[in-house]
Amino acid sequence: MPTPPSRERSLALLHWSLVVTTALVAALVVATFWLSARNQSDDEAVRHTLAVRDQLAQVMTLVQRAESGQRGYLLTGSEIYLVPYDDAVRQLPGTIEQAGTLVADNAPQQQALNQLRQLIRGKLEELRATIAERKADHADAALAIVNTDEGRRTMDAIRSLLTAMGAEEDRLLALRQSSAATSGLLLRWGAGTTFVLVCILGALVGYFTRRSFGEVMAARDRLMVANAELREQVLRREQVESQLRQSQKMEAIGQLSGGIAHDFNNMLGVIAGALDLMQRRISKGDFALERFMAAALKGTQRAASLTHRLLAFARQQPLAPEPVNANKLISGMSDLLRSTLGEHIQIETVSSAGLWLTKADAHQLESAILNIAINARDAMPGGGKLTVETGNVHLDDAYCRQNADIEPGQFVMIAISDSGAGMPPEVAAQAFDPFYTTKPAGKGTGLGLSQVYGFIKQSRGHIKVYSEVGAGTTVKIYLPRLIGEPERREVALPQPVRKGDASEVILVVEDDPLMRQMSVDALADLGYAVVDSESAAGALSILDDRPDIKLLFTDVVMPEMNGKRLAEEAVRRRPDLKILFTTGYTANAVVHGGVLDAGVNLLGKPFTLEQLGAKVRSVLDE
Numbered sequence: 001m002p003t004p005p006s007r008e009r010s011l012a013l014l015h016w017s018l019v020v021t022t023a024l025v026a027a028l029v030v031a032t033f034w035l036s037a038r039n040q041s042d043d044e045a046v047r048h049t050l051a052v053r054d055q056l057a058q059v060m061t062l063v064q065r066a067e068s069g070q071r072g073y074l075l076t077g078s079e080i081y082l083v084p085y086d087d088a089v090r091q092l093p094g095t096i097e098q099a100g101t102l103v104a105d106n107a108p109q110q111q112a113l114n115q116l117r118q119l120i121r122g123k124l125e126e127l128r129a130t131i132a133e134r135k136a137d138h139a140d141a142a143l144a145i146v147n148t149d150e151g152r153r154t155m156d157a158i159r160s161l162l163t164a165m166g167a168e169e170d171r172l173l174a175l176r177q178s179s180a181a182t183s184g185l186l187l188r189w190g191a192g193t194t195f196v197l198v199c200i201l202g203a204l205v206g207y208f209t210r211r212s213f214g215e216v217m218a219a220r221d222r223l224m225v226a227n228a229e230l231r232e233q234v235l236r237r238e239q240v241e242s243q244l245r246q247s248q249k250m251e252a253i254g255q256l257s258g259g260i261a262h263d264f265n266n267m268l269g270v271i272a273g274a275l276d277l278m279q280r281r282i283s284k285g286d287f288a289l290e291r292f293m294a295a296a297l298k299g300t301q302r303a304a305s306l307t308h309r310l311l312a313f314a315r316q317q318p319l320a321p322e323p324v325n326a327n328k329l330i331s332g333m334s335d336l337l338r339s340t341l342g343e344h345i346q347i348e349t350v351s352s353a354g355l356w357l358t359k360a361d362a363h364q365l366e367s368a369i370l371n372i373a374i375n376a377r378d379a380m381p382g383g384g385k386l387t388v389e390t391g392n393v394h395l396d397d398a399y400c401r402q403n404a405d406i407e408p409g410q411f412v413m414i415a416i417s418d419s420g421a422g423m424p425p426e427v428a429a430q431a432f433d434p435f436y437t438t439k440p441a442g443k444g445t446g447l448g449l450s451q452v453y454g455f456i457k458q459s460r461g462h463i464k465v466y467s468e469v470g471a472g473t474t475v476k477i478y479l480p481r482l483i484g485e486p487e488r489r490e491v492a493l494p495q496p497v498r499k500g501d502a503s504e505v506i507l508v509v510e511d512d513p514l515m516r517q518m519s520v521d522a523l524a525d526l527g528y529a530v531v532d533s534e535s536a537a538g539a540l541s542i543l544d545d546r547p548d549i550k551l552l553f554t555d556v557v558m559p560e561m562n563g564k565r566l567a568e569e570a571v572r573r574r575p576d577l578k579i580l581f582t583t584g585y586t587a588n589a590v591v592h593g594g595v596l597d598a599g600v601n602l603l604g605k606p607f608t609l610e611q612l613g614a615k616v617r618s619v620l621d622e
Helices: 004-077 079-102 107-135 139-147 150-192 196-283 290-313 325-330 334-341 362-378 399-402 446-460 513-525 536-545 563-573 609-620
Strands: 323-324 345-349 358-360 384-395 409-418 462-468 471-480 504-508 529-533 550-555 578-583 602-604
Touching: 004 079, 004 107, 004 139, 004 150, 004 196, 004 323, 079 107, 107 139, 107 150, 139 150, 196 602, 290 384, 323 446, 325 334, 325 362, 325 384, 325 409, 334 345, 334 362, 334 384, 345 399, 358 362, 358 471, 362 384, 362 409, 362 446, 362 471, 446 462, 446 471, 504 513, 504 536, 513 529, 513 550, 536 550, 536 563, 550 563, 563 578, 578 609, 602 609
Parallel strands: 345 384, 504 529, 504 550, 550 578, 578 602
Antiparallel strands: 323 358, 384 409, 409 471, 462 471
16 A cells, blocks of 8 residues: 555654754764863863962962061061061972963963063072171161162062963953853754754753853852962961061060160179268278279179170171181180189090181180080089080081071081080070070079170071080081181280370260260370360361370260261371270171271270270370
């Protein structure tokens, strides 16, 4: 029976409908798998973009922390501010390399990252240079580097480049989001042209596509919220660390001021009491005052010693560095060490052959070794062995990374070891703190090792304590090797101090009336003719009126015009005039980098009559 044409047409229509439906369903399945894979790829791309942005933000944060630490150190000189700087410098290379891994598939971003590496390298070099100058007490040089604005321009370039890279990632994110949205739209459009089943399948695919896209957006939102929370936590942590550093600084200042007040009150009590007793005895006609005068003099000597030690700890004492052979210096100290430490301490020296020369203040170095030896003796009350050893050493980068206060290089080492009880780590960590002592009351001021620490740092050296309970203590001093031929110095034989006569006129300039009168009386007692002035202006007027003045004896720190400027103007008017400075604090007028300027004669306060007479005589006889 032939098939009716209408049926054939229906079958053909059904056939083609099934073919089309099958093709559409197959296409829908293929499109579904393709779109699903496309969505996953878009998700990964979005997460990748967010990771790149987060890594770039971390690079910017580390650079800013390094710059903030540098600024804090330049302003305060406190090593505490170098902690964020050192952390940032240590983390930056790894962070930049991670960013490079993330943008490895993007040539323009790789090129931008290479530029960023160069800019950050330049910025870190600038920060390192300013910190090095500040550590060397060259604050003006550090400020000069900052004032070139090269660092600011580099920082602006870093920010601009990071902003451009972030904008590129934003552009990629927008493109990928747009791609995902277009895929969903195409899927919905295709599903609308098919049968109900295809429409349902298309709707389901559209639904799942939208849900997947929503999950990606939700993941991005959660990541942004988490990133904001992390930044807030970092900010809070930095605030807490800043408060802790301030608290530690105030605690250290409190300990220092308390120690100074305690010791000075004791000394002032001795001086005031002795003077009061002398006044009472004199009013009674009793002139047996030697014991009270000796007590007052001893109090003033102890006060002078305390200020000297404080200046040494603060690295403000004037040094007279010279080439030093540590082997000869220690050999020359043998008798002094034996007499100071006592017979119950066995002393052994181990001198290194071919020891390099170093440049340091020999008297201060002897004092530092003696201070350490005395501390070693006190750690061996029942007797023991003290070993002094010398050697040539090279401090490498690895050691200097663990000890940020020293640069790699060649050093002369002096090690002082004892066989005493040793120190626990918490005590050894505070060994150089001022007024910190484990000795009983009245047995030590707690400034001996602080003075040693200040002198070594002022000499651009390094000092390290190694100690173990029950195994003794070793203190190692590292002083920079002297490169080049040492200057030859003739040792002058000591001469008896000669007094002056009335033909030798000295002009005393001192703003403190009591100190000025004391200086005038002392010089007059030494036989000199003396005139005085309380100001630099008055001194210049006297110089113009008195051509017979041979020596200008002036304080360094004075109002309006300091002693250095006064001396320069006086010598300009009187080229043959001799100059002798005096001061109780080594301001930068005549001392730079802790070293006394060449050709400058300085007498530190307080001074005795013998010291004044010897110094004045030596300057006049030059």
